[in-house]
Amino acid sequence: MAERQTQIFAIPKGRIQEELIPLMKKAGITPEEEFFDPNSRKLRFKTNLPDWEMIRVRSFDVATFVAFGAASIGVCGKDVLMEYDSQDIYTPIDLNIGLCRLSVAIENDYDDSKDTMLSHIRVATKYPTITRQHYEKKGIQAECVKLNGAMELAPSLGLCRHIVDLVSSGNTLKANNLKEVETITPISSYLVANRTALKTHLNQVNDIINRFKEQVIV
Ligand code: PRP
Numbered sequence: 237m238a239e240r241q242t243q244i245f246a247i248p249k250g251r252i253q254e255e256l257i258p259l260m261k262k263a264g265i266t267p268e269e270e271f272f273d274p275n276s277r278k279l280r281f282k283t284n285l286p287d288w289e290m291i292r293v294r295s296f297d298v299a300t301f302v303a304f305g306a307a308s309i310g311v312c313g314k315d316v317l318m319e320y321d322s323q324d325i326y327t328p329i330d331l332n333i334g335l336c337r338l339s340v341a342i343e344n345d346y347d348d349s350k351d352t353m354l355s356h357i358r359v360a361t362k363y364p365t366i367t368r369q370h371y372e373k374k375g376i377q378a379e380c381v382k383l384n385g386a387m388e389l390a391p392s393l394g395l396c397r398h399i400v401d402l403v404s405s406g407n408t409l410k411a412n413n414l415k416e417v418e419t420i421t422p423i424s425s426y427l428v429a430n431r432t433a434l435k436t437h438l439n440q441v442n443d444i445i446n447r448f449k450e451q452v453i454v
Contacts, residue, residue: 241440246309248294266283305324312428314423315421328445333425399414427445
């Protein structure tokens with residue numbers, strides 16, 4: 237029998253973990269205790285499965301690790317998958333967690349009714365590719381200002397009129413005097429796999445996919 241090499245499972249930092257860790261537990265995958273220690277500087281963790289280790293990285297970096305095969309499996313938001321748009325990432329399961337939407341927002345008192353007549357607009361976003369495509373469909377050229385967070389600040393500071401960002405409860409928009417004017421796409425998180433690993437480590441990768449399939453009601 238071929239030796240079972242250690243495989244890497246990449247999960248994103250942040251809020252999604254509140255939903256993901258219980259789902260992983262149901263699927264029979266639990267990280268070592270140090271994973272839950274906020275003071276630990278460790279980046280790679282053992283799990284209860286002898287041939288799987290976990291890494292916790294920024295959401296866009298999950299896509300990078302999986303696309304390059306540095307991680308065989310990962311969990312990625314649809315926002316990241318659309319923006320990263322890699323042929324090397326296979327997306328077998330919608331986990332139906334991390335539900336939110338990618339939306340356009342503007343300042344509460346800004347009248348955007350004439351914006352559709354514009355041929356050019358500046359937009360602050362973490363998602364320049366999705367944003368450009370979205371405005372292109374309306375015949376508007378979007379000049380995207382890439383920010384990595386806190387883009388809700390951009391309109392009030394004169395950086396742009398529109399922002400494109402994730403909206404969940406809507407509290408961040410409300411707290412920053414912004415309103416949602418258009419939903420680009422609903423978002424959820426997917427179990428993803430590197431396409432080559434799916435062939436070279438079929439049994440190990442399929443084992444994880446099947447564990448999640450059993451937990452997710454389609
Ligand atoms: C996301 C997003 C918004 C906020 C929306 O940021 O970029 O800022 O959540 O959520 P709400 O509608 O429930 O207020 P997140 O907190 O994930 O941090 P980030 O800026 O580091 O991505």
